[in-house]
Amino acid sequence: MNQNLPVWRRVGIDLRLLLMCVLLAALGIGFHILSGGVFLSPENLYNVAQQTAVVGIVATVMVLIIVARHIDLSVGSVMGFVGVLIAYLQYTSGWSWQTACLAGLAVALLVSIYQGWLTAVLGVPSFVVTLGGLMSFRGAAFLVADGKTQPVNDEFFQRLGGGYDGGIGTTWTWVLAVFVALVLLVRMAQRRRARQRHGMPVEALWLELALVAAPIVVVFAFAWVMNSYRIPSKDEAQGLPIPVLIWGVVAVVLSFIVHRTRFGRYVFAMGGNPDAAALVGIPVKRVTLMLFALLAVLVTVAAIVSIARLNAGTNSLGTGMELYVIAAAVIGGTALAGGSGSIFGSVLGALIMQSLDSGMLLLDVPIGRRMVIIGQVLIAAVVFDVLYRRKFGEN
Amino acid sequence: MATPLVQLRDIHKSFGGIKAVDGVSVNLHPGEVVALLGHNGAGKSTLMKMLAGAYPIDTGDIVIAGQPVNIRTPSEAQAQGIETIYQTLALADNLDSVANLFLGREKMTPWRTLDDHFMEVQARKVFHRLNKNFTNIRVPVRRLSGGQRQVVAISRALYFNARILIMDEPCAALGPEETAMVGDLVRQLKADGVGIFLITHDMPDVFGLSDRLAVMKNGKLVGTYRTGDVTEDEVLGMIIAGKRPEGKAQTVRAE
Numbered sequence: 283m284n285q286n287l288p289v290w291r292r293v294g295i296d297l298r299l300l301l302m303c304v305l306l307a308a309l310g311i312g313f314h315i316l317s318g319g320v321f322l323s324p325e326n327l328y329n330v331a332q333q334t335a336v337v338g339i340v341a342t343v344m345v346l347i348i349v350a351r352h353i354d355l356s357v358g359s360v361m362g363f364v365g366v367l368i369a370y371l372q373y374t375s376g377w378s379w380q381t382a383c384l385a386g387l388a389v390a391l392l393v394s395i396y397q398g399w400l401t402a403v404l405g406v407p408s409f410v411v412t413l414g415g416l417m418s419f420r421g422a423a424f425l426v427a428d429g430k431t432q433p434v435n436d437e438f439f440q441r442l443g444g445g446y447d448g449g450i451g452t453t454w455t456w457v458l459a460v461f462v463a464l465v466l467l468v469r470m471a472q473r474r475r476a477r478q479r480h481g482m483p484v485e486a487l488w489l490e491l492a493l494v495a496a497p498i499v500v501v502f503a504f505a506w507v508m509n510s511y512r513i514p515s516k517d518e519a520q521g522l523p524i525p526v527l528i529w530g531v532v533a534v535v536l537s538f539i540v541h542r543t544r545f546g547r548y549v550f551a552m553g554g555n556p557d558a559a560a561l562v563g564i565p566v567k568r569v570t571l572m573l574f575a576l577l578a579v580l581v582t583v584a585a586i587v588s589i590a591r592l593n594a595g596t597n598s599l600g601t602g603m604e605l606y607v608i609a610a611a612v613i614g615g616t617a618l619a620g621g622s623g624s625i626f627g628s629v630l631g632a633l634i635m636q637s638l639d640s641g642m643l644l645l646d647v648p649i650g651r652r653m654v655i656i657g658q659v660l661i662a663a664v665v666f667d668v669l670y671r672r673k674f675g676e677n
Numbered sequence: 678m679a680t681p682l683v684q685l686r687d688i689h690k691s692f693g694g695i696k697a698v699d700g701v702s703v704n705l706h707p708g709e710v711v712a713l714l715g716h717n718g719a720g721k722s723t724l725m726k727m728l729a730g731a732y733p734i735d736t737g738d739i740v741i742a743g744q745p746v747n748i749r750t751p752s753e754a755q756a757q758g759i760e761t762i763y764q765t766l767a768l769a770d771n772l773d774s775v776a777n778l779f780l781g782r783e784k785m786t787p788w789r790t791l792d793d794h795f796m797e798v799q800a801r802k803v804f805h806r807l808n809k810n811f812t813n814i815r816v817p818v819r820r821l822s823g824g825q826r827q828v829v830a831i832s833r834a835l836y837f838n839a840r841i842l843i844m845d846e847p848c849a850a851l852g853p854e855e856t857a858m859v860g861d862l863v864r865q866l867k868a869d870g871v872g873i874f875l876i877t878h879d880m881p882d883v884f885g886l887s888d889r890l891a892v893m894k895n896g897k898l899v900g901t902y903r904t905g906d907v908t909e910d911e912v913l914g915m916i917i918a919g920k921r922p923e924g925k926a927q928t929v930r931a932e
Binding site (some may be wrong): 479480542543544547551555557559560562564 | 729730731750751752755761763765766767768769770771772776780781782783785789790791794797798833
């Protein structure tokens, strides 16, 4: 099919994501040199990966929110609110961490359904609803514990945030890497067989193998780096940090939702042409509400990881996170006009944002200057998006 | 007399005090093409959107093949065999042709996931019926030509076996060759017993394709006539001045 297309396009390589991979590599190497060989050390990469997870988890679903022509500016505040609540229920109310997390999820769902209902059913622009939410839920985060920091002490719970005992160990890291590689290979084989069965042309085997080999190499390289970082007081290396594992699972699940389910297709259809979506019978309001509910689930997951990492819930948790999350989505190729974006792109975007932030921290760039730069990077990403789409005629 | 396929009876619709459709009744029989004519804002698209389930009816009845039905959503209209080709085509530009063909009615695997291979194979067949050169079906429809986009929109009606087809300005954005294709298709569907409402401004389409024509002005029905009974001037008189031609009988069906 589509023999008139160039090979890289036919096999589904996204030029833009490739460019972002190059940018990420360039950032890594640049900071490595400037920091005198610290940035790409296993210890730093371990920390960067772990720090990115919270932003990364929320960015995956922010992609879908933006694709559906909405925005959520309140994610940082809601995460702070839910995070403090979960910590408060454990520390002050003495609940088990499981019950506290479920209660946090319920509250997050209520918040999200409320905002989603205003947006989907009453038609209030999500920008306004969540701008109000940005302020309100930051206030709510303060009210939960009257501004007092709530420590969390459960050892298992703390592992969810990474940290000292928060790696899955070397053996499991290798097992997981092999498993991911096998899944990629099996999926490729299945896709080939299905295409042949339906009489559709397939690409050359070596080409498809090469395309699968690239991510496999990255996975093994990453596993090797994570397995090279040993905290001096411990015998075994850390392996994959649990927050990164959670982020990976979230990204895979959301990719599945986007590509293989009706819900995912409807979200994209609504973003591409809301009128058409309604005319062909897509239940637009219900899908929008479901989307906000999904956001609530992932904000709760992010809140759990985040308080587990800090060993405490504070009322400033997640302040300014909305900017990082939206920037990650946009850098990863999500169009603010709606209708296009990818989960994998958001993973790259989150890594780029965090690398930039951590890299500058490592180089002792003062906080004021860091904020100026990070803010402008978001704008640069949007400018790039506009120019790229104009050039490739996607609008 | 056989039962009409569609009876629209005394349909009313207001938007904020403005009567968009004011007491209109029209019938449609199997294998018949009824052209709906009128100025922009005459209410013809609004009337059809109510039949398609895109707008709820204020008052009035829809009777399909003798059964009164309550159509409140596009899905309920589709369940009655009503397919609509909108003037805007109602395509999600960011999705490919296959996704657009099945949009809202995706074929699922037993595991509740999208059955992409099935949908692609089916889509290929139905697109091929309409245009043998249409092969780039996996690119977003925004990259397709006007004719190809029209093929995707029309394919929905074909694939899901429309019993009642609403075509809103189907040829407005098409070249001569594609217009001829739409004409052939209308005749073919007509022969298969599909009833077609055709909204158009184009007089050659009206006289070339329709059996009857209904003219609307300011939300009201001016009249319904056999196409063969009236001249182009008389039709224009109805559209522009709302003037019924003298000595011509109105009709509820083409004999």
